[in-house]
Amino acid sequence: METHDLFVTQEQLERYRQRGYTNADILPKTKEKRNMNLMNYFTLWMGSIHNISNYVAVGGFLALGMKPMHVVLAIILAGVITALVMAFNGRAGSKYGIPFAMHLRSVFGDIGSKLPGALRGVVAAIAWFGVQNYFGSQALLVLIIRFFPAFAGIAPGFNFLGLTAPEFICFALFFIINVLIGLGGGGVLNRFTAILNPLIYLVFGGMMIWGIQQAGFGAIFSYQATEVSSTTTFMGYLIIIAAILSTWAAPAVSVSDFTQNAESTRDQSIGQMLSMLVGYIIFAFAAVAVLNGASVAGINHDGQVLNIVNSWDSNIAVFVASFVLLMTTVSTNATGNIIPAAYQLTALFPSVMNYRRGVLAASLVSFIILPWRFANSAGGFITFLNLIGSLLGPVAGVMMIHFYLIKNQIIDLNALYFAKEDASLSQYSGINTNAYIATFAGLIVSIIGQFIPSLAWLSEIGWIAGFAIAAAVYYVLTLLGKDKFSTRVK
Template sequence: MTDTPPPATAAGYDPGLYNADLAPVPAERRDWSWVNMATVWMGMVHNIVVYEAASGLMALGLSAWECLEVVAVAYMVLFLAMWFNARAGTRYGIPFCVLIRSAFGPYGAQLPVVLRGFCAIFWFSVQAYAAAQAVDAVLSTLSPAWASMTPSLLGMQARMWLAMAMVWALHAWIASHGVHRIRNFELVAGPLVIIVGLLATIWGLRVGHGLGPLFAQPSHLHGAAFWSTFAMGVTGMIGMWATLTVNIPDLSRFVRSERDQVVGQAIGLPITALVFTPMGIITTSATIILFGHPIWNPVDLLLALNHPVVTVLGGATLVLATLSVNVVANIMPACYDLVNLMPRRLDFNRASRLVLVLGVFFMPWLWFNEAAGIYRVLDLISGLLGPVTGIMLADFYIVRRQVLDVPALYRHGGRYDGRNGWNVPALAAFAAGGAVASAGHVVPGLAGLNTVAWFVGVAIGAGLYLALSPRRDAHPAEDAATLSNA
């Protein structure tokens, strides 16, 4: 079952570049309102990684209030980047893997698409395993028989294999029947997790008799040290969402208007983040009073509280939060990326099942023993995706002047073909921007670049692409006709 049936004018499209799931969403089928866009973002923003992010910033010496300032700056930058990059999806109804062909060419586009798909499946695997840990914690607390299932296979105990099977099955159920079911799931999951977070915050305020000790902790950084840490925190926050910055058209293609897209993202992204972050800080403040030390990991907190009802409800909330971020931020873009690679063989539903299988082969239980390795790999990928964001923005707003010949995106040999399907300016800008943005990870003397890697990648990617590309498209008359029919 697909969400976007092929238009009647599909004749002449290259079958290696087109199928029903990659086709432009007709205007009459773009039925997401600002409420849908906001709840989708709510479902993504309140996840375990974001919850724990404040602990990392405070461990570096920032105060709780300065953490909120970092969150405000980072998510405002993300909102602006996603607002502008989402516009092409809303206007033309096309996904990221099709839109990127305008800048990279149909063959060259496969490079950022594969990179984005790899990162999506990797993140899905890691986050789904985190949810499986929550399931295991709950069932181990409630059932001695469950806790006794200790035989191991491939480095993981039997009960964790069963917990993973449960979590994978939940992901499969939500992802089945395509984007329509995902939208409806997020309409419930996003607000529900916020409500549970509010209950936890009220508990934290009662235990702490106010905001708690973490909000009373002063900043330990000043001058250059403060600004360096502040910049690193902003870049780190952006890095968590650098992947979605490039593929936001996968979501915005279903939104009915530009206004709905902007309002929904404004509510769901910076506003939700500014509400969710202090929730985590206040709840953690309560753990200092109760246990004498901060507990930032929600699973550890549930085990420490040791209350069956709280454990079950809290564990269910953690699983729900992980599902809500995984299906939209990871499974959905990975499906489109896989369909783009094999449009003759895959549709959205088949691709979603393939994502689940590939997620197991990433063996996340082994990566969890090398957490530093996870973030090192993902930081490198984020550094490479910064230039992709810059190239996409420069191409759509300056080179193409916000006008695309949509049918040409589904054919070889047209205006977006570059040199035999490879657009050299985009490839050169991507390579140069990615190399500079990631240089700090391999050259110790350039480690300072890590604090602004995403910004450097965006700037170099956009600047070099514009320097190597013509300033306007070659067929403005045809583009005008395309726009009038879009």
């Protein structure tokens, strides 16, 4: 990929500061601050692939009725496609050094960027925060019961909207821990990445070996669940690809927050591609080996990797595996969910919100939505993934068409960082109405299957449907519009 990366000067930054852009997080990164190389991007997502929610999703994939090897191949293909989306949508960040907020402004306008920003930073982040809290609390529950069995019998008649007393206590405890970390900023957790990632691959590599020992390689890849859906192989591939794209829907939209720090577009592109390819090859074989290996061995796990961990005889193995799962969840939950949600709430309601209030408000909403209701089964979790994909797939489609086909990868930084008094003169002010129409068209198509049974297949591939329709509609509207770039309402 040929690159022509641009680096702002200190004089340019000073000009933008004088226009009111005093927050360093909004300004483009200078060459000196772009310190992430190919290896940094190669390791960036490796640990995030192996988490509880992804293993739950694979449990749902295996229930589609496809042969296990097809599931493995579909997961790897989905990883490659996800990497392409991340790398290409991240090019605006790596080429110009701009963060997600300004990348979004360059597409939707300064006013128009608020809604898609809220979809990523509030809706998706809050929902994911609640779901990850639930999965983390389940790992904590496994750990506590393993060493204190009496904990499982606390208040046998208690039921809090579907949670038993032990489940509620663990959820509340894990919830509070994550909120406290969110209030502290969560940045310190990044220092543990170098230690945590090797531990993740050590644990799940060991689990893959365990699964093969339990059942044998041949039995694992010939096993099929007794209760499966009648999905065709082709549709199964699309469902798996859409679900994994939905898993990464939020980072894929806001990937400029990561690529703005790239030493070059080449580094972030190759690094992310290798990260996803290697990570998902390992993950695909490990997940299928663990889940099917346990099934062949007669372990009733219901697609939940935690049930498999709890079946082990070794307390040390249970402790290490559960601890790594807990650490992974805490780290990704703070940096990927609650912190973006808090900042987005602050941006949307600056007069009443600050960062700490944003953390508390987002946390409260994540509790109110009762995330365990749609996260405690593989099928329900895939439905949740498709919903997130339906919300953010159209946004990604518009962003990529705009940057590559409409603007030819050109962003005018001087116009993007306009002064308030000059807003009427900037092409990036107001609302890009074409982008809004296209985004809503993609959203409607991706969720219509929830209301029209004959179109249910569209909702099963929500991210793909939303992305494709939004991209196509935006391109056609722009070509037909008076302004060949976009139509804006000031």
